[in-house]
Amino acid sequence: MFKVDVGVGNLDGGDLAPVQPVVDxxxxxxxxxxxxxxxxxxxxxxxxxxxxxxxxxxxxxxxxARFSIDGDERPCPxxxxxxxxxxxxxxxxxxxxxxxxxxxxxxxxxxxxxxxxGGSR
Numbered sequence: 672m673f674k675v676d677v678g679v680g681n682l683d684g685g686d687l688a689p690v691q692p693v694v695d696x697x698x699x700x701x702x703x704x705x706x707x708x709x710x711x712x713x714x715x716x717x718x719x720x721x722x723x724x725x726x727x728x729x730x731x732x733x734x735x736a737r738f739s740i741d742g743d744e745r746p747c748p749x750x751x752x753x754x755x756x757x758x759x760x761x762x763x764x765x766x767x768x769x770x771x772x773x774x775x776x777x778x779x780x781x782x783x784x785x786x787x788x789g790g791s792r
Contacts, residue, residue: 673776675759678739679703681711682746687739690757694778696771697724698760705732705751715751740767740778 673694678687688711692701708715715732722728732751737744747763764771769778 673773674757675740675778677759678744679707679711679749680737680739681713682735682737684737685711687737692757692759694764694771695758696761696764698758699762700733700748700750701738701760701763702731702750702752702756702758703736704754704756706754708732708734708736708749708751711736713749719750721750738763738766740769743767 674691675694677690677692679690680687688707690703690707692703713734713736715734717733718730719733720728720730734749734751735746736749738747745763745766747766750760752758764778767778768781770781772779
């Protein structure tokens, strides 16, 4: 596990807050502290139930934020977590078409994207 530099902000624009989340491909979505989301005026659209790695069941806010990685920006799902929780999850990596290089501890552009089994050639 390693950290990366990311900017996060409101979908409506404004400044991006710099954060250093841990890259966690086991997490479906990115998680940032609810207090940061409130500071950025980002409201949860709903509350969802999640199962943590230790089996604990929790309920957190879920919404969308503007993420910036290496100067590229995308809207991404975000979970409103407890203070101190900064995770960059799989849906954000997929939105940016990034893969994890665990040896080099970096994110790299995906050369090929999977469409699954999806039709004619």
